Amino acid sequence: MSDTEIQKPARERSKAYPGAPLEDCVRYTSQIKKELGRGSHDRESLAKAMGFGSVSGAVSPKIAALVHFGFLNRTAAGYELSDYSKSITDPIDERERTQAIRVAFSRPYLYQEILSKFEADGKIPSQLATHLHRFHGITDAASSSAAEIFVSSGRFAGVLDEDNNILRDTVVQKTEETMTAIDPQVPAIRASAAQPPVAPAPSAQHAPASGLLNQQRFEFAITGGRTVVLTVPSDLNQKDIKVIRKQIELLELQVNLGDEAD
Numbered sequence: 001m002s003d004t005e006i007q008k009p010a011r012e013r014s015k016a017y018p019g020a021p022l023e024d025c026v027r028y029t030s031q032i033k034k035e036l037g038r039g040s041h042d043r044e045s046l047a048k049a050m051g052f053g054s055v056s057g058a059v060s061p062k063i064a065a066l067v068h069f070g071f072l073n074r075t076a077a078g079y080e081l082s083d084y085s086k087s088i089t090d091p092i093d094e095r096e097r098t099q100a101i102r103v104a105f106s107r108p109y110l111y112q113e114i115l116s117k118f119e120a121d122g123k124i125p126s127q128l129a130t131h132l133h134r135f136h137g138i139t140d141a142a143s144s145s146a147a148e149i150f151v152s153s154g155r156f157a158g159v160l161d162e163d164n165n166i167l168r169d170t171v172v173q174k175t176e177e178t179m180t181a182i183d184p185q186v187p188a189i190r191a192s193a194a195q196p197p198v199a200p201a202p203s204a205q206h207a208p209a210s211g212l213l214n215q216q217r218f219e220f221a222i223t224g225g226r227t228v229v230l231t232v233p234s235d236l237n238q239k240d241i242k243v244i245r246k247q248i249e250l251l252e253l254q255v256n257l258g259d260e261a262d
Contacts, residue, residue: 015137017110017146018068019061022153026088026101028062029071033081033089042078069104098158105157110136114150115159115166124151124164 018025028050032041035049046063047055055063063079066072071085081089087100105111113136118124125131129147132138138146154160159167233240 015110016064016068016108017138017142018065018108018149018153019145020065021149021156022069022101022105023156024062025065025069025071025104026156028066029081029085029088032072033085038081040075040077040080046072046079068108070107071104102157102159105153105159110138110146111150111153119166122166122168124154124160124166126164 020028031051032046032049036045041049043055043060043063047053047059050059050062052059063072067074067079070082071088072079073082084100084104087096088104091097091100106115110132114124114128114131117131128150129143132146133140133143151160151164154164155162161167232244
């Protein structure tokens with residue numbers, strides 16, 4: 001690098017979070033079903049069906065939010081409405097639709113973390129944006145918006161009241177079996193985000209015999225001489241693979257949105 005060149009600092013990336021309120025996403029889902037149907041669609045078509053002229057930096061996070069809440073799935077050709085979205089667009093009755101909205105609110109892992117963290121207090125604090133930035137991987141610039149979207153979505157789902165109290169009788173705390181009955185690809189809500197993680201095994205060959213700790217460890221070289229370490233249970237099944245794949249798709253969305261903003 002010459003003396004006149006200035007190295008551009010690495011851009012801080014935020015942890016993935018829904019970029020549009022749940023209420024808006026429910027409306028977008030119905031509009032997509034009405035305008036496009038249930039086939040596979042590209043982002044440009046989705047944007048127009050959602051009421052926008054074209055894909056832009058403001059529209060892309062809204063499309064990503066539809067994925068976060070489980071209304072859209074990624075496909076080889078773009079996106080398609082999920083089977084789960086039928087509970088929104090074609091519900092059997094209002095009760096099914098209401099329950100589907102509450103489950104959608106519980107899908108983003110960040111939202112699971114927040115609810116678990118403040119469940120004992122029974123209320124979401126007014127300083128939620130600060131918590132998101134300091135403890136949950138949301139950038140300072142994005143924290144206020146992420147907090148506002150969470151609160152708005154929680155109220156729409158009937159999980160929070162107007163004072164941000166957590167309504168315990170409506171919070172979706174599902175077991176894996178009941179979540180699977182609603183959507184086979186949705187992981188069960190974690191019991192508590194505060195629980196310490198299981199220590200990773202030193203290697204697949206030396207994993208402890210205990211069922212809880214029996215894990216495999218994989219290392220992958222990526223660009224820039226960096227390494228990704230993946231630790232998974234040794235009894236991984238096809239459903240687990242689908243869940244992991246969905247999380248990687250969300251990560252890909254996050255990276256793509258960041259590249260578009262640069």
